[in-house]
Amino acid sequence: EPEVTQTPSHQVTQMGQEVILRCVPISNHLYFYWYRQILGQKVEFLVSFYNNEISEKSEIFDDQFSVERPDGSNFTLKIRSTKLEDSAMYFCASFPGTASYEQYFGPGTRLTVT
Amino acid sequence: AQSVTQLDSQVPVFEEAPVELRCNYSSSVSVYLFWYVQYPNQGLQLLLKYLSGSTLVKGINGFEAEFNKSQTSFHLRKPSVHISDTAEYFCAVRPYSGGGADGLTFGKGTHLIIQP
Numbered sequence: 001e002p003e004v005t006q007t008p009s010h011q012v013t014q015m016g017q018e019v020i021l022r023c024v025p026i027s028n029h030l031y032f033y034w035y036r037q038i039l040g041q042k043v044e045f046l047v048s049f050y051n052n053e054i055s056e057k058s059e060i061f062d063d064q065f066s067v068e069r070p071d072g073s074n075f076t077l078k079i080r081s082t083k084l085e086d087s088a089m090y091f092c093a094s095f096p097g098t099a100s101y102e103q104y105f106g107p108g109t110r111l112t113v114t
Numbered sequence: 115a116q117s118v119t120q121l122d123s124q125v126p127v128f129e130e131a132p133v134e135l136r137c138n139y140s141s142s143v144s145v146y147l148f149w150y151v152q153y154p155n156q157g158l159q160l161l162l163k164y165l166s167g168s169t170l171v172k173g174i175n176g177f178e179a180e181f182n183k184s185q186t187s188f189h190l191r192k193p194s195v196h197i198s199d200t201a202e203y204f205c206a207v208r209p210y211s212g213g214g215a216d217g218l219t220f221g222k223g224t225h226l227i228i229q230p
Contacts, residue, residue: 030214041222091157
């Protein structure tokens with residue numbers, strides 16, 4: 001069964017550094033998303049992406065964040081200058097665009113900012 | 115805007131006993147409702163969803179949920195749990211309107227602990 005994959009599973013970085021989190025959505029899916037979950041808190045929507053542009057973004061998704069689909073298969077989340085409070089689990093999801101409205105989630109990348 | 119409240123952060127249950135995980139939501143518009151499960155070190159997997167029609171929906175692994183519009187609830191139930199059901203359960207909503215661009219709004223999750 002097709003699945004969303006994410007790499008790396010765990011990323012440790014120093015405050016102020018740039019990180020790129022990578023995701024490979026399910027082939028033929030049309031919508032892509034990033035969510036994050038700070039330890040002990042809710043899973044929060046960051047951004048959705050469709051037709052090579054951002055469709056929706058939350059207030060969390062400020063100028064330090066960017067997303068890209070560089071090659072038709074990967075979907076990346078870049079954090080330009082990481083802060084301690086960016087430490088969280090980041091989930092990628094994809095959706096085929098059908099009436100099922102089911103988003104398929106990857107296993108997540110745990111980002112630790114020191 | 116929407117919000118989701120999962121009233122219990124942790125629910126311990128004995129194996130083969132029934133369980134109910136509670137979910138209430140608040141929204142100014144109609145919503146679709148979902149339950150996701152997260153097993154240790156894995157991603158979120160859809161258990162079931164309510165889009166329209168019958169308010170009792172059945173999902174995978176013997177779970178079911180009932181949508182109650184007047185009480186704005188979508189509680190998850192299973193008549194007999196197994197050790198393998200130990201996981202984190204998330205209730206989520208998204209608005210009717212709009213296309214696929216809308217993100218899900220999640221509750222904080224309920225950790226279901228099955229005791230032998």
